[in-house]
Amino acid sequence: MKRILLVIICSILFTACSLPGNSTPTVTPTSEPTAIPTEISTEIPTEIPTEVPTEVPTEIPTPTPEPHSAVLVVYFSRTGEQSSVGVIDKGNTEIVAEMIAEKTQADIFQILPEVDNYPMTYRALTEVAKREQDTNVRPAYAGEVNDLAGYETIFIGAPVWWYTFPMIIYTFFDKYDFSGKTIVPFNTHMGSGDGGTYETIQKLEPNAKVLTGLQVEMRDAENGPEKAVEKWLKSLNE
Numbered sequence: 654m655k656r657i658l659l660v661i662i663c664s665i666l667f668t669a670c671s672l673p674g675n676s677t678p679t680v681t682p683t684s685e686p687t688a689i690p691t692e693i694s695t696e697i698p699t700e701i702p703t704e705v706p707t708e709v710p711t712e713i714p715t716p717t718p719e720p721h722s723a724v725l726v727v728y729f730s731r732t733g734e735q736s737s738v739g740v741i742d743k744g745n746t747e748i749v750a751e752m753i754a755e756k757t758q759a760d761i762f763q764i765l766p767e768v769d770n771y772p773m774t775y776r777a778l779t780e781v782a783k784r785e786q787d788t789n790v791r792p793a794y795a796g797e798v799n800d801l802a803g804y805e806t807i808f809i810g811a812p813v814w815w816y817t818f819p820m821i822i823y824t825f826f827d828k829y830d831f832s833g834k835t836i837v838p839f840n841t842h843m844g845s846g847d848g849g850t851y852e853t854i855q856k857l858e859p860n861a862k863v864l865t866g867l868q869v870e871m872r873d874a875e876n877g878p879e880k881a882v883e884k885w886l887k888s889l890n891e
């Protein structure tokens with residue numbers, strides 16, 4: 654009887670051990686193990702830059718201005734309604750200025766108001782201009798001549814406004830010292846000639862050489878002032 658009992662117990666134990674739920678789970682690697690480097694580099698880079706620049710530049714280089722012509726044409730001019738030539742889309746002084754620049758191979762700079770409040774109708778413009786003159790203002794202009802000091806000869810042109818320069822031209826003269834330079838004035842007008850502006854320039858710039866200017870009546874400017882400009886430029890060299 655004891656033997657039978659022992660056989661039964663052994664048989665139960667064996668069956669229990671072979672059931673799936675009791676088996677020890679085995680982990681199957683899904684991928685190859687990544688290689689772990691066995692040799693760790695112990696070399697320290699030997700070439701360490703030993704020379705550290707100690708000189709700090711003391712002079713900050715100033716940018717050299719671009720080479721340009723020795724001659725500059727500066728002008729102020731308006732489009733819009735003009736007294737007796739009607740509405741124009743190119744100013745009379747501008748026509749003359751561009752011609753001079755072309756014939757002398759000069760650089761050109763147009764004085765434009767920084768804030769342009771000038772009316773496009775003639776009468777209204779004359780009123781604004783008169784107010785500017787009466788209050789002796791210096792209207793600001795936009796931009797700046799690049800390297801004015803680098804020019805030897807400067808042509809300056811403007812219309813006559815109320816028997817003198819538009820006030821913005823005075824702004825320009827206030828801004829620079831033209832000592833040692835040659836100034837060549839030109840202007841357009843409707844009867845006042847230069848309005849005494851050439852003398853004014855010499856007073857404003859006593860150390861500049863002011864050459865004989867060119868006065869162009871506005872209708873002559875409209876009709877093409879080429880001959881007059883050429884003749885005058887030739888006379889400047891004589």
Ligand SMILES: Cc1cc2nc3c(=O)[nH]c(=O)nc-3n(C[C@H](O)[C@H](O)[C@H](O)COP(=O)(O)O)c2cc1C
Pocket residue numbers: 729730731732735736743744745746747775778779780782783811812813814815816817841842843844845846870871
């Ligand atoms: C406000 C104003 C004032 C002017 N005053 C005079 C003047 O005193 N004498 C003159 O001869 N022409 C005078 N003019 C006429 C201009 O000098 C002339 O139309 C000139 O050619 C205009 O040049 P622009 O087209 O380059 O602006 C005046 C014109 C304006 C608009």
